[in-house]
Amino acid sequence: MVIQLKDIQFNYGNFKALDGVSLEVGKGIFGLLGPNGAGKTTLMKLILGFLIPLRGTGSVLGYSIPGNHVEMRKKIGYMPETDCLIPGMDAVTLTAYLGELSGMPRQESVKRAHEVLYYVGLEESRYRKVETYSSGMKQRLKLATALVHDPELLFLDEPTSGMDPQARKEMLELIQDITSKGMMNMIISSHILADIETTCSQVLIMNKGKIVSQQNVQSIRQKDINIFELKLQGDIETFRNRLAEFHLEKDEKDLYRIHLPANFPKKELFKAAVESSVQIRHFRQSKVTLEDAFVTAIGEANAN
Numbered sequence: 001m002v003i004q005l006k007d008i009q010f011n012y013g014n015f016k017a018l019d020g021v022s023l024e025v026g027k028g029i030f031g032l033l034g035p036n037g038a039g040k041t042t043l044m045k046l047i048l049g050f051l052i053p054l055r056g057t058g059s060v061l062g063y064s065i066p067g068n069h070v071e072m073r074k075k076i077g078y079m080p081e082t083d084c085l086i087p088g089m090d091a092v093t094l095t096a097y098l099g100e101l102s103g104m105p106r107q108e109s110v111k112r113a114h115e116v117l118y119y120v121g122l123e124e125s126r127y128r129k130v131e132t133y134s135s136g137m138k139q140r141l142k143l144a145t146a147l148v149h150d151p152e153l154l155f156l157d158e159p160t161s162g163m164d165p166q167a168r169k170e171m172l173e174l175i176q177d178i179t180s181k182g183m184m185n186m187i188i189s190s191h192i193l194a195d196i197e198t199t200c201s202q203v204l205i206m207n208k209g210k211i212v213s214q215q216n217v218q219s220i221r222q223k224d225i226n227i228f229e230l231k232l233q234g235d236i237e238t239f240r241n242r243l244a245e246f247h248l249e250k251d252e253k254d255l256y257r258i259h260l261p262a263n264f265p266k267k268e269l270f271k272a273a274v275e276s277s278v279q280i281r282h283f284r285q286s287k288v289t290l291e292d293a294f295v296t297a298i299g300e301a302n303a304n
Contacts, residue, residue, distance in 0.1 A: 001026055002153060002185045003047060005065070008056035010046055017042040018053070019209035025187070029179045031196035031217075032189040033294055034206035040189045041081070043206070044155050048078060061152055074103045077146035081158040081189075085130040085138060091117055092126045095145050102149035109148065116144040120174060135162035139171060147178075154178070156188045160195055168195075175199050197290040205297045213297035217290065226264065230256040231282030232273075239276035243269075247295055255282070259295060 003025040010018040017039050034040050045051045047060055049069025058065040063072040086094055092113050099109030117126045120140040125133070130141060139159060146154060159175065160168040176199055178184055190196055196203060197217060205213040231254070232239065240248045247259045260269070273280050 001059075003058070003060050005047075005058035006056055008046065008058060008065075009054045010042060010051055011054055016209050018046065021056070021209070021211055023204065023211050023214065025185075025202075025204075027185050028202060029186040029188070029200050031200035031203040031290075032187055032206065033193070033196060033203055035298065037208075038206040039209040040206055041157065042209075044078075044157060044187070044189065048076060048155070049073060074149065075152045077149065077151035077154040079142045079146040079154070079156045079159060081161060083138065085133075085141060087131045088129060090127045090129055091122055091133075091141050091144070094130055095141070095148050098145045099148040104149055112148050112150070113144075116147045117141075119147070120144045121170070136164065136167035136171075139163055139167075140174075143171070143174065152185060154184050154186045156186065156190075158190055159188065160190065160192060172198055193290050193294060203290065203293070205294060207298050213293070215293060226260040227285065228258055228260065228269075229282065229284050230258060230280055232256055232278055233281060234273075234278035235276050236278060239273060239278040242272045242276055 001024050003023070005024075006022050008018050008021040009016065019039075021039075021043065032040050032043070042051065046053060046065070049065070049072060052066050060072055061075050063069075089097070092110070095113035095117060096106070096109040099112055100106055104112065114123075114126070117123055120143050122137065122140055122144065125137065130138070133141060139162065143156070143159065146156070156175070160171050163171060172195060175186070175188070179186060179199065188196060188200060201217055203213075203215055203217060204211055205215075230248075236256075243258065246261075246264075248256055249258075250256050258269075260266075270280060
């Protein structure tokens with residue numbers, strides 16, 4: 001196993017950021033999902049050794065938690081969400097410097113810096129000061145600094161944050177290319193579920209400091225979840241309020257999607273529409289997406 005955690009707890013004062021987290025992560029690429037405050041960043045920082053658990057044990061790449069974090073981090077790459085670049089340095093100098101901090105000899109780190117900057121598409125800008133970079137270029141540079149020491153495990157925290165659609169597409173292609181080589185394990189945390197669905201084979205869903213679901217992305221698509229597409233006309237807000245517990249949401253195609261329990265009588269949906277002065281113009285079962293699995297897992301966790 002790449003990561004094993006058992007009953008991990010971490011508190012900020014009286015707030016339980018991680019509440020009995022247990023998980024096993026094997027080789028591959030995993031998505032880490034959850035609403036704001038779910039504990040995703042805290043979990044990553046704990047795995048990286050920046051935080052010490054109040055309770056629980058585990059291992060990362062064979063290193064114990066808590067344990068020798070310095071040696072462990074030599075084998076881990078981390079692309080944080082926040083801007084972590086050092087003003088006044090050019091991309092080659094910064095990338096090589098971070099390679100040295102990871103234990104690489106200086107000459108090797110400089111050579112490797114040029115290679116990874118070329119790989120992420122910054123070869124023509126590698127001698128520019130990092131503060132002159134655009135948001136998209138800074139994201140690419142952060143990826144390069146995470147890759148420079150050729151880690152066994154790579155953490156990407158919101159890797160497409162601040163990127164325009166074309167830059168985001170190119171970043172996802174880079175991530176897919178890295179994983180296609182099968183040489184590096186990866187955990188990606190993102191609020192953009194489509195990015196996770198595009199790049200990851202497994203997903204971990206967190207809520208209120210707990211892992212509430214761990215699923216295979218392919219199996220999610222094959223699940224029989226009671227989700228329906230609706231085209232509505234009339235007093236939709238009243239209809240939505242009557243069915244608030246079932247997550248009626250509008251998509252980009254002006255269709256509404258609703259999550260119904262497996263035993264929910266469909267005639268009750270049409271009855272609610274009539275009583276809300278709403279016409280249902282279109283009604284069919286929808287294909288399951290990662291967003292559906294996410295909403296279902298969070299909903300079930302909150303219900304419990």
